[in-house]
Amino acid sequence: MSRLEIKNLHVNVAGKEIIKGLDLTINQGEIHALMGPNGTGKSSLSNAIMGHPNYEVTEGQVLLDGEDILELSVSERSHRGIFLAFQYPVAIPGVTLANFLRVAINSKMKALDSESKGISLLNFRKKMKSKMDMLQMDYSFGGRYLNEGFSGGEKKRAEILQLAMLEPKFAILDETDSGLDIDAIRIVAEGVNSLAGDDLGVLVITHYQRMLNYIKPQFVHILFDGRIVETGGPELALKLEEHGYDWIRDEFEPEETPVG
Numbered sequence: 001m002s003r004l005e006i007k008n009l010h011v012n013v014a015g016k017e018i019i020k021g022l023d024l025t026i027n028q029g030e031i032h033a034l035m036g037p038n039g040t041g042k043s044s045l046s047n048a049i050m051g052h053p054n055y056e057v058t059e060g061q062v063l064l065d066g067e068d069i070l071e072l073s074v075s076e077r078s079h080r081g082i083f084l085a086f087q088y089p090v091a092i093p094g095v096t097l098a099n100f101l102r103v104a105i106n107s108k109m110k111a112l113d114s115e116s117k118g119i120s121l122l123n124f125r126k127k128m129k130s131k132m133d134m135l136q137m138d139y140s141f142g143g144r145y146l147n148e149g150f151s152g153g154e155k156k157r158a159e160i161l162q163l164a165m166l167e168p169k170f171a172i173l174d175e176t177d178s179g180l181d182i183d184a185i186r187i188v189a190e191g192v193n194s195l196a197g198d199d200l201g202v203l204v205i206t207h208y209q210r211m212l213n214y215i216k217p218q219f220v221h222i223l224f225d226g227r228i229v230e231t232g233g234p235e236l237a238l239k240l241e242e243h244g245y246d247w248i249r250d251e252f253e254p255e256e257t258p259v260g
Helices: 042-050 074-080 097-112 121-134 139-143 152-166 182-195 234-243 246-252
Strands: 003-013 016-027 031-035 055-064 082-085 092-096 170-174 201-206 219-224 227-232
Touching: 003 042, 016 031, 016 042, 016 055, 016 201, 016 227, 031 042, 031 234, 042 055, 042 074, 042 082, 042 170, 042 201, 074 082, 074 097, 082 152, 092 097, 097 121, 097 139, 097 152, 121 139, 121 152, 139 152, 152 182, 170 182, 219 234, 219 246, 227 234, 227 246
Parallel strands: 031 201, 031 219, 082 170, 170 201
Antiparallel strands: 003 016, 003 055, 219 227
16 A cells, blocks of 8 residues: 655745645545635645645655655656646647647656557547546547636546546646536546545645535544644534634734744
């Protein structure tokens, strides 16, 4: 069983420390939810894990099966088994979703085995149709240019299809519910649930309980001021739904140092 361990992580963005000593461990087969108010570092964490150059790790480790991945490139981290579903997926005109997926799969296969010739076109088509059936997607979706003209819900479903095709060890869903209506949230969540299992660990980053009505986490963490300040089960998300974040601010807001 694979394990993703984040140890004493500190992250700077534009010279300001955003993540301030974060610890988190996720095992394959587990679903974790990370919640917190705006500006507390949720997206900074996901970008730092994947190696975005604007997010400077100044201290700590991100270990995948004991290997510190912080010195690896973004593509190497992906090949090792980390997947990030973006909050705002970008469009790539002229590149179909199917072609994008086949190139991504071949790149991963080549990275894991230098002698690999990649996935055959026949096997790729079989696999993509199987995953689309599981996600209740029309086959024509694969022939569309990646995210060009997609609705918010279609972009997020395309992300989940990428997750299904690439079969990572760990998936980070960065506010996948952002901008979606209830029906779209349900469809995306059902896709994640169909993929979750012993071979996939999931970190769901969200503001709201509504996403967790469909994706059922075993663990819920509250991120505040760059640290995880509270961890519990699903009941913790329900408490946030009922009481908001005021009690977190009251309990964990850093005290201002008197001047003079």
